[in-house]
Amino acid sequence: MEAVLSILVGLFFTAGIYLMLSKAIVRILLGVVVFGNAVNLLIFTAGRIMREVPPVMSLDMTQLTGDTANPLPQALILTAIVISFSFFSFLLVLTFRTYQEVGTDDTVKLRVAEPEGKILPPMGY
């Protein structure tokens, strides 16, 4: 099971990185989402896989015993999903506003912060 998921994680990374290498910001955004999923699955798989038994106790248990899914990666990923969603929203809005101001989502044309051509600083002391 872990072997199959490892291959799937590899595919997620490949797709995410390929999208992030694009010059269109919208594609990069899609890539960030896929990349996030890839990382989550990576953590999940590295914590080992156990089918269909969630780490939840029945009413009469005081300790979680027997074969259940590993709770620790789940807790980490839960946090990660929420955080990556909030950042995704932020980046999306940033992209939108950039488009409103500049009229493009092509990263090659976005040169406001780092203008093209060499600009020499003042040469005095």
Add this chain to the structure above:
Amino acid sequence: MNQGTEAALLIALGFPFVGALLAPLVMLRFPRGGPWLLALAPTFAFITFAAQIGTVSSGNALVGGLPWIPSLDVGLSWYIDGLALAFALLVSGIGILIVLYAGGYLKGHPHHSRFMSFLLLFMGAMQGLVVADGFLTLFVFWELTSITSFLLIGFDHQREASRRAALQALVVTGMGGLALLAGLVTIGMATTTDTLSGLLANPDVLRSSALYVPALILILLAAFTKSAQFPFHFWLPNAMEAPTPVSAYLHSATMVKAGVYLLMRLNPVMGDTVLWETILPLFGGATLLVGSVLALRQSDLKLMLAYTTIGSLGLLVMLTGFGTETAVLGAVLYLIAHALFKGTLFMVVGILDHETGTRRIEDLRGLRSAMPLTFVAALGAGLSMAGIPLFTGFLAKETIYEALLAGGDAWSLLVLIVIILGNAAMAAVGLAVGLTPFTGSLRPTPQAPHEGPVLLWLGPVTLATFGLALALLSSAFYGAFADPMASAVAGLAVENHASPFPHVSLAFGLSLLTLAIGVAFYLGLQGMRRSIGGVLTAFGWGPDRGFDQVMRGLVTLSVRVTGVVQSGRLDVYITVAFVVVAAALWMPMLLTGELPVLPSIPQLLLHEWAVLLVAVVGLYAVVRTRNRLTAIVSLGIQGFAVALLFLLMGAPDLSFTQFMVETLSVVILALVMTRIRLEPTDHRPWNEKLLDGSIAILCGLGFGLLLLKVTQGTFDAALSAFFSANARIIAHGRNVVNVIIVDFRGFDTLGEIAVVTITGLAILAIIRIGTPQAKQEDRT
């Protein structure tokens, strides 16, 4: 050493720093008495050091300190022998007078208190430098003197010339500081000691080490930059942009001697080799000649003194490297005499500048009756500089000539001729500064000349008196001060013999000859000034202009490098980042040969295969579709597939969150996309596809293989077992994942909530501020 002495020394070393901290307050509260109060710091240090003369002059050294990181043997440590004590007394003693002098010189200046603060800071650094034992202590204080020197030279920061001079001094001496660090590390490697006392205890280890030559080169670089040796001499005259108290203190009496101090300190362990005895006299001699010639050319009194300081430093380096005990004696006497007369003369020039408004030698004549005290001080120092009998300068010159006459070979003769010429030029300058402004008939100056206040004349008069008194009481001076210092430099006990009174000998004859040439120079000063100036103008280029060219080159180079490294293109940055990621993933696996074992086809249930297939199809669609909206929808497919996977693998909480987030993402993305009127497709050329694809596949494969390798290893479930065992007992919850989030890692979750909140606020801000709608609302 008893504890009282150790505590007193610690206070003496720390007091100037405390004084620097309090200086603004003190000067604000006591505008008149402030300088006197601040002078307590150097006074305390001076008394403390003077109390050690008895111990040190009987041949003992004081060792002590304050541990900082004992496990690394790092801390503040001092080693006070004759050399360190003599320097410490000079630094603190002249420090007292300079603090008072600065109190009068900059009176009424808006940043007077800041200046006093810097000055005390430098004093503390210089004291620490000369008594330092540990290499680290030495290096830290060495750098601190460079930094405080930068602050003091650039004190008048609104003038570009000041800023340039400050930066130049910092660059040159900072480079030397780096060389010193490397040199000390090299010495440490060669001798396995990290203290000067340890080094001096085994003097022959370093000389016979294979690392001697690199260590020597680095140490010389440090000393030559600090002590303004040719070809690094150019920063010192520029440093005269600083207010005159700084020039008198840092750039003649103390800081520039730090390089000489280093050479003298290491003479017992690095000297006595052919390299040492060739390089030092060579560079010192060149410096002496360059400094003397350029001094004669100046008409600004301060610059004349600055260039003779370069010459004097060259002379000291020359004598330190000459190698005989008598030469060391001469160097030590000259160093002390120089500190006294040059400090005096700088302060005298400061008074002239302050009270008449000019320091051009052509404009100043006949001031003897208007400024009698200044005249007395100037005359005393000038005569000492010229080497007239009865003054310390004479003792130094006698001893130097004796040392060189004892050599008797061609090399000694060459050194002797260079020194006679240099001394003659310096005698001429000494007379020019000490006599010319005060003799003849009064000339009109920008301000009506009058004697300066007590704060101003106290320093030069005291120093000039010492220059005479130490010579007249020469036997006491030798026993308490000069002999222990020279013994520390020579590495064995030596004694001075020179007498302040004229007597018949070859050395005295040379003194007379020097004086005669000096007087000739003095009388022909105007003509020489013109001719030297003409030669220099014809030559054009000098290291000072070279500095500008180097700095300009540095800026241009850094602009070019930045242009390459930071191209300003996001795609380049991301490409570089992922190439590095791929390398980081592959290198360890390939280098150690730890690739995972290839897995066999696993037994999966049909619906599990189906979910995996959906995920792959979703991914393929996101990557392949040209149309943006289709890509967004496909993004939802892979996201839901992940959610299903979580559901199947016993993670219902993750699954629900993922469903919600993916749904929201797709909806928001689609909403925003419909508002953006971009072309529906975007195109990536085939060559970019190939490059990006290769990088992506390399990274993806790397992550996959790494994960495979990880899952094939053993699993440490200790943390999970802890949470599983304690979730109900400690935290009273049955859903272990939830318990971890809200209880065990509750603060993490608080942080997460904060991040989400801040992101939400940022989004709101970005949408509200500066959008076309908001701008319209503002207008109406």
